[in-house]
Amino acid sequence: MASRTLAMARAVQELPHRSRLAWRTIDISEAGKAGQAEKALDLFDAMPVKNQIAWNTALAALIDAGRTDWAFSFFREMPKRNATSYATIIGGLSRAGATARARSLFEELPLDQHNVFTWTAMVSCHVRNGEPDRAIELFMVLYGEFFGREVLPNAHMFSSLLKACVGLHSLSMALQLHALIVKLLNEGGRDCFVWNALIDAHAKLGALSDAQKVFHEMQHRDICTWNIMMDGYARHKQVDKALDLFSMMRNKDAFSWNIIMHCLSENRRGKDALHLFVDMVRLIGHCGENVQPNTSIYTTALHICSVLALLELGIQIHARIVKDGLCKGNAFVCNSLISMYGSCGATFDLEQVFDEMTVRDIVSWNAVIQGLGQNGLGRQALVVAERALEKKMYNGNTFIAILTSCSHAGLIVEGLSFFDAMAEKHGVERTLDHYICAMDLLGRAGRLEEAYGLLRNMPFAPNAVAWSTLLHSCLAHKNSVLGSMAAQELRALQPDGGENYKRLVQSCRGSDEVVVNPFGNEKSQNHVPGCSWVT
Template identity: 30%
Template sequence: MLVTLGFRRAAVPRLARRDMCGAAVRRTTASGLVAVAGGGASFHDYDAAITACVERRALKQGRQVHAHMVTARYRPPVYLATRLVIMYARCGALDDARNVLDGMPERNVVSWTAMISGYSQSGRHAEALELFVQMLRAGCKPNEFTFATVLTSCSGPQSIHQVKQVHSLVAKTNFESHMFVGSSLLDMYAKAGNIQEARKVFDMLPERDTVSCTAIISGYAQLGLDDEALDLFRQLYSAGMQCNYVTFTTLLTSLSGLASLDYGKQVHGLILRKELPFFVVLQNSLIDMYSKCGKLLYSRRVFDHMPQRSAISWNAMLMGYGRHGIGHEVVQLFRTMTEEVKPDSVTLLAVLSGCSHGGLVDEGLDIFDLIVKEQNAVLSIGHYGCVIDLLGRSGRLQKALYLIQDMPFEPTPAIWGSLLGACRVHVNVSVGEVVAQRLLDMEPGNAGNYVILSNIYAAAGMWKDVFRVRNLMLEKTVTKEPGQSWIILDKVIHTFRSSDRFHPRKKDIDAKIKEIYVDIKAAGFVPDLSCVLHDVDDEQKERMLLGHSEKLAVTFGLMNTPPGLTIRVMKNLRICVDCHNFAKFVSKVYGREISLRDKNRFHLLTDGACTCGDYW
């Protein structure tokens, strides 16, 4: 009988020739070529053969080696049987791996861990946890690799409960301070949304490596705690933390959320000084960070100098242009992309969103039809949502409503919310009431829906309905998210809320904003009183408008930055029309460029004009 593992022969020296019960064996392990002849193969021959199959993920040849063992009535020791489990698991044949494990008369911790790891890496988390319980009942004590593997299988709605159970066992077996286990434990706590427990585990580690430091920073970043992530990075870096490309990728995500251009440029410089390899994922993070910080020129520079681009790279650049409302660049870049990389479903979302924010309705619809017809794209509800947003922003509200009713998906609150926002912009009470009723039924506790409906009524002068909606909010104890804006000066974040009364320089800001108001009114600025959702006189409405958080942040920036420097302001909600006009006139009268990022997009205002074209 002859069993041959048929790998391509490489030009390497033969390592050994020897007899096995009179039969010749030739093994070229460097190339993975293993030939076993006769029935008397030894432990070392089987070990070399299985190792070659594991390295090459050669399932067919691995089965041949296993069959040879069975035919030769060779009973593999625990080590070789475990190697078979690993081989089958690495090749994705989990049922075969489980059969080998179940047939082992004796198993050790490596055997169990290999099978648990196979289930975990294949996404079969429930089976991994179930097998872990069997392992414990069999009296086998887990090691650090077992715990790290099991923790990655704690997922789904019960993840936090599962992590706590495993954590309890980790503590009882004194593995809590093991760096490998600790890193996995804090990572899973963070992914389950319990950053406090993750931080406790991190603080207990006697030693911290790059992996554990990156894991805790990533935990803060994943939960949107960008300030905390940045502060922790600075502390750890000052204490001598070594960073890799994953660390910087994670940090750039937080800086994107903060729109902190100065820190972003410093991190980019640090990456260059450390001469880290520019993996695609790191460059994609730089593109995203610069675009969210309002520096599309820098994003494009990184993009253009990439030696290799993935679809994610193109999508990041497309979304950057879309976020800034530069629709024509979105369309042009998309056409270039189709010549180099196959667009994916995210590409279509980015293009449709870019066309929507840029007011390119017909171009967006044409591209949608092109991709659907020529590339047979699989459409998701997200794509329909983009088209509905596209129609809504252009004022085609009835057509958008028909599309919602005809699409093959059940409309989500996000889709209805998009259309309700369009009804507010175009002051369409009839469609707005229909949409709002659907939303209030689906999300009775979402304050944003009540607020938008109230805005529609207020814009139409329907004050009785405004009061009715407000009373409904009181009855249901629904509260609105307060608007706030912030600006970073000298590495300090200054946050403002509407009619802020707590900033230490409140009196100076109030005096300056009144001075600005006089100057821009002389240049033609007229307050948009429709932005005030209260039935009060015009003079009081103007005073209320002056207290909007983005006006306070822009004024503070004007007071505390030298001439010629861009004023960069961020806001957690959508900017109102009056504040947008205010910023335009400030940019013109005072000759200052203003970058204002709200919840949905960027506004770059220069000399009285905005890149959004007053379309957002």
Template identity: 35%
Template sequence: MHPLTLSSAGLLRLIKSLSPAQAGAHLSVSAIHCLLFEAGILHAGAHLPTALLSAYAALGRPRDARDLDLLMDGVLPDNVALSVALAACHGVSLSAARKPGKMVHALIVTSGIVPDVFVSTELIRVYGECGDLSTSRRVFDEMTVRSTISWNAMMHQYVRHGNVDAAYDLFLAMPRRDVVSWNTVIAGYCVAGRCRESLGLFRQMVSPSSFPVHPNGPTMSTVLTACAGAGGLETGIWVHAYIDKNRMNDDGSLDRSLIDMYAKCGSINKALQVFEKAPGKRDLYSWTTVICGLAMHGRAADALRMFQVMQDNGIQPDDVTLVGVLNACAHGGLVDEGHRYFHSMEKRYAIAPKIEHYGCMIDLLGRVGRLQEAYNMIKTMPMKPNAVTWGALLSACKVHSNVELGEVAAAEVGKLDPGDPWARVMLSSMYAKAQDWSSLARERREMNSLQMKKTPGCSSIELNGEAHEFVAGGFQHPQLAEICSVLENVEAQTHAG
């Protein structure tokens, strides 16, 4: 049926019926658009332009959505059309001067259209995606009415660009917070490596004195990641109990996060308990996580056995699974097995080795002292080696006292990460062990001239749900006097005994 023989309502139905799954759907939308424009009836129905915009956006045609001629016959787009047009702009990569979002914004400003809360929120997102946080914030500040979604959108943009403190300031200023608000700041601190602050926020969220906002699956997944990052086993056990009490893992969706948390907090047996409790709910991610956890704890044989059982259960590995397998071989010193798995990746599993897989092999070869083979693998890799790859070789050179190759690796790490003194510290240690005092003095002079300082080592313990951090050579712990007193008493009792 020809589009022009249809009523306005029929045209709307025709446009909405076009699906991205249909071959040539975008051509059909363009054809209808052209016919309506040429016949001068594009605005015969008030919702036809909006329907075309929606169709273009759904079909991934943002340029066509932008070019829709909404200003013909003096008709200005309404806020619904503007929202759809801005939604179609997400992810479009054009020069800064011609970004479609800015063009829509310019139309709003010059035409005197008063944007509603939905349009302003889309502008916040579009500018945020472009990295223009100052304009995002200006749009936010100019809003006369803000929804919780608007606050969350602005917070999300701060978090995605690493400014979690600004996101938290907004969070504190919010008149009403929902679960997305809490999830955004909790995840923001976690991604920034500030895991203790992330966990502190979660405790506030579930505190009886807080507003009744209940955590959901994404909340718990992030919190478990924070427990893993902070090494907070006590807190992780408490979070696990909270999940079970509130039946938040009946579908097994949090198993992977629980396994990962327990493994990274040093309790591989608890990780295995989680894995074993629900055989019918194991997916690739659960298998992969437990394999990586076993590898991390040096249980190479168990990790490889688990890998075989996984395949026996009809689950094919992905590239992350193979990283776990190769790590297991590295920790177990299983050179032949490592070579076999590495060289069968493409043929058996259709997985091309990535830099992470090469890194595992270099680590494996380095651990067993086959440093020249590790170096040759780095030089013949199909991709450019990174600082982690060279760092693995440097660590192996230190263990096996190969100063000559260590100097090469340290120089490469220094080129890739010139601000990090780690490579120079490692090299200095190698010179000291070899009693090469002139090279050691030279290295220290260079570090001093570059004003490089070694990051002091630190350790932490968790007591009653609170993590205590101790820095080498530091005297800042608030309970230092009490700790020293206890240690002195223990030492005195030891000598007395």
């Protein structure tokens, strides 16, 4: 190995001077991509002659290594800078979220020295950092100036602009860009990512027919094209078309499987999604199929098992996850496992998964509290909650899980104590959901007047969920007076449910008693079944 390295070094030394410089810049670039910023600069410093390409390569190496601040200092030290230098540093600052500094550098370069790459870098910077309006504005302001100099937007520019249109929910702008793309770009080109971006933008902005037209007219499609079109069908709940597209795909990747499974799950076809998951696992290693389930696919499958309470299948998926080495150190998968076991009532397995996790986030703690609480283990849930609060691993959802757990277990004093301490002790502002949880806590205990008082005095306008929570508490404790009031408010918010609420109030007293009808003699033609968000 040493002799081979020595021979290569000798061969490089025997190359002409210009070729040796090219080899050295390649080495600098490779060091940057490997994250070795110091090595890249050592190689750069060792170069006897440094031209503009060498300086730009070293700058790019620092960016690739993630050393943005160092790259900015290096940029300022460069004896000469060109458009490539500016495009490179703007791209690096974009990844670091330093949009203002990037824009300052963009405007520092005289307009006649800009090219499509600096322009694209700045537009992309605005889009990447959540400023789609500024991206569109920059494009429109400079388009006429650059067009006169024959500096035309490229495919990368258009892809970023289409993302900006999605961010601004502007279909009209997307249609104008579509016309420009057809005019300026080679529609038969093999760089299909801009056409993929068009499909995605049209689908997300509601123009599915235009997305289909672009898809069918494309001469070259890659796996992303098929996935994006399938996702478009999924967004518009056209499940059968998404399934047809999925079946037509010759080569599927993990995203393909995840898109179709999520589509089926969202459209109440969870069992079909799980059948596909089983098919995927069976295909591994057969018929050239080498796609392995990834974190998203496992999470989707486990979520469906949670919704359908399929414990046995959930356990089998857990075994597969362990086999694939995605368990203990993967918080996303473990959180899904905790939720699945909680929904299926397997609290022992829930706690075991949590105890074995090597990486936990706030969602992990919330899932355990929620899982224990919804299965009636309120005291155990509060023990975990106290640990989470001590470790500062909490957010607003933590307190929703705590209050819900107290509500299920009848821990009124404890629940109200946590509710009172939220803002003062833990710095978490109460939301409408927290008030509704506290109302449910009081309502289940029969303290209906207190629940009603909390509803009337909370700093939010009561919504249908709040009144529904009060109504169902009144039903449980046969309080038709407050129940009628809650039903009237619900009728105002949800007119189609009027007759349904009337029946609920009548059930407070029993069929033999006369109840004042708060709804008059009207009958709803499209009443919806009454339900409560609290389970």
